[in-house]
Structures are given as C-alpha cells and as structure tokens.
Amino acid sequence: MKAPFVRLSRFRRGYTLVELSLAMMTGMMIAAMLLAIFNQQVAFLKIFSAQSFLTSEAPIINNYLSKVIGSAEGYQLYPNMTTLQGGGSPVLEDAPVLLLLFKEPDGTSRASILSFENPGTGDGLYFRRVTTNGTISDPEWVLSKEVDAVNFYVQEGVLRVRLTGPNQEQIVYSGAQQL
Amino acid sequence: MNRHLEKSSGMETPFHRLCRRTREISLAGRNFYNAKRRLISRERNVNVQGMSGCPGNQFFRSIAPAQAKGWLKDRLTLRGGGSEPKAENRQSKPSDRGEHGRRFRFFRSARKHGRFGRGSVLIEATMAMTMLSVLGLTMLKLSLNITAPRQWTLQQAITDAYLTFEKASAQRQTFENLTGPDSLWPVSPTVATTNVVFGVLPGGRQITGTVTRTRTPDANNANATNNPAGMQVWKLQSVVRYTVGGRTYLKSRTVVRSQ
Numbered sequence: 522m523k524a525p526f527v528r529l530s531r532f533r534r535g536y537t538l539v540e541l542s543l544a545m546m547t548g549m550m551i552a553a554m555l556l557a558i559f560n561q562q563v564a565f566l567k568i569f570s571a572q573s574f575l576t577s578e579a580p581i582i583n584n585y586l587s588k589v590i591g592s593a594e595g596y597q598l599y600p601n602m603t604t605l606q607g608g609g610s611p612v613l614e615d616a617p618v619l620l621l622l623f624k625e626p627d628g629t630s631r632a633s634i635l636s637f638e639n640p641g642t643g644d645g646l647y648f649r650r651v652t653t654n655g656t657i658s659d660p661e662w663v664l665s666k667e668v669d670a671v672n673f674y675v676q677e678g679v680l681r682v683r684l685t686g687p688n689q690e691q692i693v694y695s696g697a698q699q700l
Numbered sequence: 701m702n703r704h705l706e707k708s709s710g711m712e713t714p715f716h717r718l719c720r721r722t723r724e725i726s727l728a729g730r731n732f733y734n735a736k737r738r739l740i741s742r743e744r745n746v747n748v749q750g751m752s753g754c755p756g757n758q759f760f761r762s763i764a765p766a767q768a769k770g771w772l773k774d775r776l777t778l779r780g781g782g783s784e785p786k787a788e789n790r791q792s793k794p795s796d797r798g799e800h801g802r803r804f805r806f807f808r809s810a811r812k813h814g815r816f817g818r819g820s821v822l823i824e825a826t827m828a829m830t831m832l833s834v835l836g837l838t839m840l841k842l843s844l845n846i847t848a849p850r851q852w853t854l855q856q857a858i859t860d861a862y863l864t865f866e867k868a869s870a871q872r873q874t875f876e877n878l879t880g881p882d883s884l885w886p887v888s889p890t891v892a893t894t895n896v897v898f899g900v901l902p903g904g905r906q907i908t909g910t911v912t913r914t915r916t917p918d919a920n921n922a923n924a925t926n927n928p929a930g931m932q933v934w935k936l937q938s939v940v941r942y943t944v945g946g947r948t949y950l951k952s953r954t955v956v957r958s959q
Contacts, residue, residue, distance in 0.1 A: 540821060547825045551832060558836050565843050568850075571902040575854050583861070679868040688902035692858050695865035 574686035578667045582646065582684060583694045585664060589635075590696050593621040596680060598673050602636055606657055614674035619682075620651075635664070637671035646671050848945070855944050858899035858907055863953050866911065866938035870955035878915070878934060878957060885915035885936045898942065909942030932959040 536544075590596065598616030599605040605618055617637040622630055632651035640647060640660050646668055647660035670685035680696030870885070877883060886892050891914045898907045918933035920926045939952045 543821060543825060547828065550829060554832055554836055558839060561840060561843065565847060568847060572850055572854055575857055575902070576850065579861075580857065676865075677869050678872045679865060681865060686902065689900065689904050690902040691900035692861050693865070693899060694861050695868045 571688045575690050579684050579692045582665050594624045595622040616673045619673045862898045867953045870936040885913045888914045888916045912939045
C-alpha cells in the first residue's frame with residue numbers, strides 16, 4: 522500500500538505558478554534580447570552592404586579609369602550612345618558616354634568607348650570597341666553593374682567622373698594632366 | 701487511516717531520509733484517494749487557528765485547500781504520540797514531546813531548504829540576464845568598433861578622390877593663370893578658402909569641408925646669380941579640412957610648377 526502512495530506523491534510534485542511565471546518571463550526576456558541582438562546584426566550587415574560601393578566598388582572603377590584614361594591620347598564626351606552613333610556633337614558635362622582615342626605603335630589610331638547604358642542586360646558601365654572601319658561593336662564586357670549612374674564632365678580643363686552608388690552615394694574622381 | 705499515516709512515517713523511514721520522508725508525508729495531503737487527510741476533520745478537534753487560511757498561501761506554498769497548518773504535528777503529537785510507535789522508534793528519546801519531535805525539527809529545516817532552493821531561481825535568472833546583457837553590450841561595442849573605422853575610411857576615400865582634382869587642376873592650369881591676379885592659388889601668406897562638397901555618403905548626407913589654396917615661390921626665383929634666365933618655380937599647395945566625429949582632419953597636396 523505504501524509504494525503507490527510514494528509514486529503518486531512524486532508524480533504530483535510540480536512547479537508553482539510563480540516558478541512557471543518566472544521561467545516564462547525569463548525565457549521571454551532572453552528571447553527578446555536575442556531578437557534585439559539579431560536585429561542589430563542585420564542592421565550592421567545592411568550598413569556594411571550600403572557602404573561597400575564606396576569602399577570597394579568605386580576604387581576599383583577609379584583604378585581602371587585612371588589606367589585607361591591615362592594612356593589615352595584624347596577623349597570626347599557624349600550624352601548617349603545614339604548621339605555618338607549618329608555622329609552628334611560631343612558635350613562637356615553630364616555625359617554618360619566617354620570616347621577614348623589611342624595611338625597605335627604603327628601610327629594609326631583606334632578608339633574605344635566606356636558608356637553607362639542598358640544594352641538589354643541591365644544598367645552598367647560597359648566597354649565597347651570601335652572597329653577599324655568605324656563601326657561600334659556590341660558591349661564586350663561590363664566594368665560594373667553596381668553603379669547607379671556615371672557622369673563624365675570637364676571642370677577647369679580636368680576630366681572628372683561622378684559615380685553614383687545604389688544608395689545615392691556619390692564620389693568624384695578626376696583625370697590626369699594630359700586629359 | 702490516520703493510524704496508517706503515523707505508522708508509515710514512524711516505522712519505515714530511515715534517519716537520513718527524514719527530509720524527503722517528511723516532504724512525502726506533507727504531500728500526502730494531496731492524495732485524492734483519501735480526502736479526509738486534507739480536509740478539516742469533523743470527527744476530531746483540530747487547531748483551526750493554525751490553518752493557512754489565505755487562499756494565496758494555499759496556492760503558492762503547496763498547501764492543500766482547507767488544510768490545517770501544522771495538522772501533521774497535531775496528529776503526531778497529540779493523538780499519534782501513543783505507545784505503539786514508541787516501541788519501534790528506538791533512536792528517539794522518550795520525552796514528553798513525542799516520538800516525532802526530532803522529525804519536526806528536520807521538517808522545518810527541510811522547508812527552509814526548499815525556500816532557499818526556490819529563491820535561488822531568482823538569483824540564477826538574474827545572473828543569466830546580467831550575463832546576457834553584458835554579452836549583448838559587448839557585441840554592440842564590437843560592432844561599433846568595426847563600424848566607426850569604416851565611416852572614417854569612407855570619408856578618407858571621398859576626400860582622397862577630391863584631392864585628385866586639386867592635383868590635376870594644379871597641373872592643368874596655365875602658368876599665366878597661376879601667376880596672374882585671379883589665380884586660384886594666391887601668393888603666400890595670402891590664402892584662398894572655399895567651401896566644397898567632397899561627396900555624398902549612403903543615404904544622401906553630404907560630406908563638406910573647406911579647401912585652402914596658396915602658392916609659395918622658390919628661393920631662386922629672384923636670384924639672378926643662380927637663376928639668370930629668371931625661370932619661375934612655384935609650389936602650389938591645397939589643404940583640405942573636414943570633420944569626422946568631432947575631429948578635424950587636414951590633408952594636403954603640393955604640386956611644383958616650373959615655367
């Protein structure tokens with residue numbers, strides 16, 4: 522008769538309402554703090570992602586532009602590809618298309634184009650090649666697709682390029698002396 | 701039934717298990733198969749003043765409803781302290797307090813232990829919350845330690861990009877413009893300071909600052925002995941000033957132009 526009595530007593534032991542309430546409140550507070558920490562980490566991730574254009578993408582674009590433009594003999598700015606292909610007049614400001622002229626060792630010239638456009642594969646800064654017979658090739662490769670806008674302009678005789686990132690951040694690089 | 705309770709508690713409980721045993725006995729009041737144990741007995745006189753009349757006490761302290769506080773003592777001492785258990789319990793001293801007197805002492809200490817055990821939950825929960833708070837603040841500080849230099853790096857990149865213009869402009873200007881009265885780089889100690897926008901941070905916030913320009917002549921410009929041709933050499937200096945996080949930073953670029 523005693524054994525079932527003891528078992529029943531053990532089975533009937535439980536937590537009081539205060540203990541359960543404390544445990545639930547503690548769990549909820551821990552969960553809330555973990556959620557806050559998670560939200561904080563997500564916020565920091567967004568900040569890092571937003572800053573990545575200025576810290577990594579823009580310097581890469583500038584590095585390429587500095588090398589290519591520095592080796593060019595001359596340049597012309599155009600408001601768009603249509604104007605360039607139609608033989609329109611070049612401009613000095615707010616130009617997404619840059620025509621670069623290079624001198625070949627044999628004395629001939631060749632040209633290439635850097636243009637911010639959407640040739641059907643999304644907005645980006647594309648490279649086009651001008652063939653020897655004067656025709657403009659399709660975009661051969663893209664320099665960057667993260668950039669939101671590219672504007673070439675001339676200020677005080679200096680070629681400048683304003684790069685606008687996906688979060689409307691802007692950075693302006695300037696060309697070398699010979700340009 | 702009461703006799704069974706007294707017997708089971710007195711005979712078969714080892715001394716070292718008294719604590720648990722008494723707890724089991726106290727829990728016997730919740731035995732639903734024996735309602736008489738936990739209800740106020742109408743057959744005998746009970747100490748009603750010792751009852752835990754407050755419902756909250758009955759609920760939170762695991763005392764069954766309508767259970768007399770100290771009912772076990774009453775039963776074991778007043779009525780249960782007969783001659784029958786005395787013979788079986790040889791460790792207890794024969795005294796007027798009854799055979800279960802020693803057990804009551806342990807019963808009380810057990811209850812105190814129980815209270816301490818429950819109270820420690822609060823301490824543990826507080827410690828856990830404190831540790832978690834410290835951990836969260838540490839992680840926040842670490843994240844800020846990473847974020848702050850990145851903000852500084854962003855402004856460095858943007859101002860460095862602007863200085864490329866200052867350098868290119870100084871190299872691009874004609875010598876006539878450089879040395880003329882409307883020169884962007886006046887002769888030192890005169891300086892020309894202008895406000896400029898270096899760039900725009902993510903979100904649209906502009907980074908502004910000032911650029912101060914001046915030019916200084918070379919020491920041999922006016923020296924006919926060392927410079928018989930009168931060739932002019934000027935050092936063009938541009939100093940950029942901007943503020944990040946309450947600190948002011950200065951950067952400069954110097955270009956030497958010769959005629």
